[in-house]
Amino acid sequence: MAATRSLAVAGMRLSKRLARLLTSQGVLLMLLSLAVFASFRYETFLTPLNLMNIMRQNSMLAIVALGMTVVILSGGIDLSVGSLVALGGVVAALLAGQGSFVAIVGGIASTTLLGVVNGLLVSRARLQPFVVTLFTASAARGLALSITEERSIAVPSAASGLVWLGRGFIGFVPVPVLIVALLYFAAWFMLHKSRLGLHVFAIGDNEEASRLMGVNPNRVKLAVYTFSGMLSGLAGVVLAGRLGAGQPVAAFGWETDAIAATVMGGTFLVGGQGSVFPTLVGVLLLGMMYNLLNLEGTITPWWQLVLRGGFLLMVVIFQQRIAQRE
């Protein structure tokens, strides 16, 4: 009796594992099939240059989406990431005269600070994350525009470290791609191996229960919003290095792309379930879509919007189907 039950439990766990694997590999599957389609249709798709382009172009969004994923896992949402990217880039560009190190640290510090503000408002003041970050987003955008007097700030070529961060290579690997790889591994490790990570999942799943069991939700929330703010700043710095300029109007709408990538990766918006690597796949899927539209090059912009919206919807439905099968 007991044996059959434990066997049943084991079986159930196996099938759940499989389903979860599919949820993450569902997007991977889509990504691969899209890639296969593209390599037949466009002879230039499978060139090393194009593939590197895709990875490099999307590394900033990937960084932002990582922060978003962690916030979403904790049951929150962060709409301020786009504005923070702009702010981080602008601050870095303004400080670039003082040397790369100052610029990079300054850029990241400024957004980390705003991440802390988000975290405090959400945790201490118990405000709803959607609203808090909606308004810190517009505040940060306003700040970025104000301190630059609405202009883009060129990064002087003297700030070689900053430029290297955005455009450099180590061996044949672009630096931004390397940063993304490191960050995702670190975040994966943090989420699945550390106490903090477990607590992120726990409060995202059931905050009240976690609180009663001795998790301090305020501290965890503060941590995730700070983390997200920090990553946005980093993405902004990398972007400034890549473009050679800090732009107050940069990264408009990245928050929705980041959310879309997270959801495409199968992380549930209610929190508590999901992982980071699928988000990366989601980012690449989004990026590849843009890349293909460019390679095709003849679709009018409005049809591009229709295709994007339709495609996103399709992925979401697909994910839902897989999740329901569980």
Place this chain on the structure above:
Amino acid sequence: MTQATRTVLCMRDIKKSFSGVSALRGVDFELKAGEIHALVGENGAGKSTLIKIMTGAYRRDSGVMDYGDPVTFQNPTEAQAVGIVAVYQEIHLVGFRTVAENIFLGREPHRFGIIDRRRMNTETSEILERLGLDIDPRSLVSSLNIAHRQMVAIARAISFGARVLILDEPTSSLTETEVSVLFNVMRRLKSEGTSIVYVSHRFEELYAVCDRVTVLRDGCNIVTQSLATLNRLELVCYMLGREPEEVSKGVTAFAGRSQNAVNRPVLLQAEALKYKKRLDGVSIEMRHGEIVGLAGLLGSGRSETVRTLFGAEPLEGGTVKLEGNLLSLRDPHDAIDAGIAFLSEDRKADGIIPELSVRENLTLAALPNLTQWGIVSRKRQNELVDRFMQRLGIKATSAEQKIHELSGGNQQKVLLARWLCKNTKLLLLDEPTRGIDVGAKGEIQRLIAELAEQGLGVLMISSEVEELVEGSQRVIVLRDGRSIAELSGEQKNIKAILHVMAEGARQEGVKQSRTDNE
């Protein structure tokens, strides 16, 4: 025998109010070393609130708490750190994390912040084994049934090696065997010097394990006394604040009710119900005015049976006839239209709409009847609410109070009223008296019997076998998703039911339930 003299925890003049409504009005409470201290009282007396103040889950408005030194806990973590651990009334676990993660949440074995999962899992296995539980530490909590979740919550609390262990109605969803395992553990902990606060509405349990009892009523402590010197009747009187002669005798309020519905017309015929792997041939036939009990072990499919009858789960086979009419039950709406009502076992998830008022919750199902041209008549709504709040004795500051602010028992009454204020023919009750105090329980049982006398058919699930024996005319026993026996008359006794539940229907003289019909 432990000499229970030293005081571990002492609370004086604790006050707490929620947005102006007093839950506690100056409670004193004293817990001695190595005792099991029962905390009893009607629904809404303030037991859970007192417990949450002990652990820092709520902040008290005033009063002192002495735990060696005067202490004020800001949150449950601080209380845990000094050895005060609680299992709360609503099971508080994190669904999509594993059993081991839940048991160690907030105090994971770790090195530089990195969790030692192997140690966590092995220690969890040990803890579960000690409780006689066969659960994989790595399975997700959401995949467990309520009883197992409850046991996991208890295991978690026990594993702290706490000085003070608080159990708020831990047994409300456990079976007898699990309860006895729990009691053995409690006795052992007691012998090791742990003090336990134990909340339950089941008196046998109190007398089985508890040393002393504190009775709360309306946010005040009425008495603290050794249970050995207090008999049941006195205890009930303290709880209800009434004189002994007012309090009726008998185990349940069903006792002595007329039980005669043989001549009434047939109400429900459900045959060979099938649903996923959980139900595989359940047949039920019942008449107007009949109370039929549904017995079975945990997971035997009782809840699924009533849920499919109500259209809450899609039926995958079998037929349901009400008064001879074949029903097609696609969703609860269809069932309600046909005159079926359903009270779920999970009040919080399936019953109440927390942010809405008592009035809205009570009239929710009846709303279409109170509506003309799409507009809800406030007047008729109020009349209805007044009538039923009075008839069921619902305790609330007003009909406009939010339902989540009521205590569990009163919430249950509101939910029952939700169906009574509509014309129903068949009432499906899943654990209608779970977590409800004696007073309210009696009222609800009386009410059920009264309704049956008026011609309503009642199909009732209960884990308390006495309730089934005394309350129902017939008891149908389920096992592994099948109806295996039907007991009535002489056969309908506790021993027989338990036997069939556990062993199947091979006992002589027990009528086999018919899957083929006459």
Place this chain on the structure above:
Amino acid sequence: MNSKKPDLSWKNLWNPNLGAPAALLILYVANAVFTPRFATVSNTLNMLLQVSTTMFIAVGMTFVIASRGIDLTVGSTMALVSVIVALLIKYGITVAISFALCCALLVGLLNGFLISRLKLDPLITTLAALILWRGVAQVIGDGQLVPFTHPTFEALGKGYLGFIPIQVVIAAVVIAGAFFCIRSTLFGRQIVAVGGNEKAARLAGIRAERVKYIVYIVSALLAGLAGLVETARLGMGDPSKVGVNAEFEAIAAVVVGGTPFSGGRANVLGTVVGALIMQVISTSFNMLLIPFTWSLVLKSVIILFAIFLQRPKEV
């Protein structure tokens, strides 16, 4: 006995529900003092005029959020309606308006289908639909502005009833209707029940699926109405700029007004107050000629403070 501490009683006196009206009052009074020509009839009417399209959407959004959803498509719906009505107005006002509203209905139906039938998450679904419908609007209008002249239709956005702009009158009617609907109708109560606890509502016989369907349709239709008014006011259809960010303004109005995201409560009057707060801020910033960039910062800070005033009490 009566030795209550003053700060305690103040805390008890303070009702978070009063946060939004109090903020509105403070803002209005402060502006009346500091901003020249602010507290005049004409300026007040001007503010009401400007806020009315936001009001339509915000009222619809209140319904959606009360049912524990969210609808980001409203801005794109406005754009869609805008192009369609501008393109069709030459076939007569009835044809144009009814066809445009049918398209809005379609948007609502699709949202409803995806969210209540396929059980997709509303945020991501309507986000995708937002992109999709904006694209469709541009495809239909070929990205171009569609100018037209039709005095009767334009009156919807430019006309006056007595001295009150017609759109303000319509907004007042919509608000009154919505208030009544939430408060006294079966449908209103069902929305709140579904938002409060969908499972329980279903078990009480409410067809939650249908309720959600209708909620998204109502929201889309109100967005369509906003699109009509906006188009009439501009005298042209504009698929790319009409309704940009309208969804966020509406959501902000709803939340500032005290309807929580967690659903189960709908405060229509609160939403009205919320929308007014935001309008007062932007009008006064325009009038005080505060540079746009700084006004973004200031506005956010003020609104965050208004929300902070309404934060839930701790137990």
Place this chain on the structure above:
Amino acid sequence: QSGCVREKTKKIVGFSQTENIGPWRIAETNSIKEEAAKRKKTYDFLMTDAQGQTSKQFSDIEDLIARQVDAIFLAPREYEGLTPALEAARAAKIPVFLIDREAAGRPGEHFVSFLGSDFIVQGRRVGKWLAQATNGKASIVELTGTAGSSVAIDRAKGFRDAIASYPNMKIIATQTADFSRAAAVRVMENIIQAKGSDITAVYAHNDEMALGAIQALKSAGMKPGKDVIVGSIDGQKAALEAINRGELGVSVESNPRFGPLVFATMEKYFAGKKIPPRIILEDRLFDVTNAKDFVQEAY
């Protein structure tokens, strides 16, 4: 099928557009597309849309390079931020022609040539015209374009240059209306509330906003063209019609029809001819004297 396998006989031209919002941009895109369609036999044409984002435009150019185009037409989002993209194109030996806005970099090195209008001059011309029309005495409301865009910055600068020499011309309010008619109506309404009849002139960074402002003025009971003189830039059809109605005072042309010129320049380049580093378009000025004659050909 331009997207499919490449025919080696044809050259590919890629056009990276900033965004496709508003009549002006769309007219520009259409002009280039039409011109490309005329040369279908000799050129394949690809177009990308950066949706107003420099970072996307950078990626678009990278994609065009990966696609191995033979020439790139670039309508930059902004002056700063595209230099690395231009460098990448240079490394891939792909000539770039900047149109309508400049980008940081050296002509002949990072890009072949810049073709376009001078936004500062456009602003200056409106300023001058207004000064004459108002006899050097005006209280001006300025409606600026999208915050942070170089066009808005340049048109503001040129205008200020022009009125600097007139002490009685004052800008009494400057607010952004995002190049959009809807936003302009709103913003103007609010400014009218604040300034009322003080306003005697409006300078809008594009025609769309001017039309919005005119609408707001009319509904406030003021007479554009009489009480308030309105000047703007772009020269789109609706604006010329407004000039004919007497509501709009002036619209300085900002010609969006780059197609013929940019293709011609590219062909010259391929033919090995020398290309000047800046090709500045002659922008016309439309006012009541000539608007009638051009209203038909306007976009």
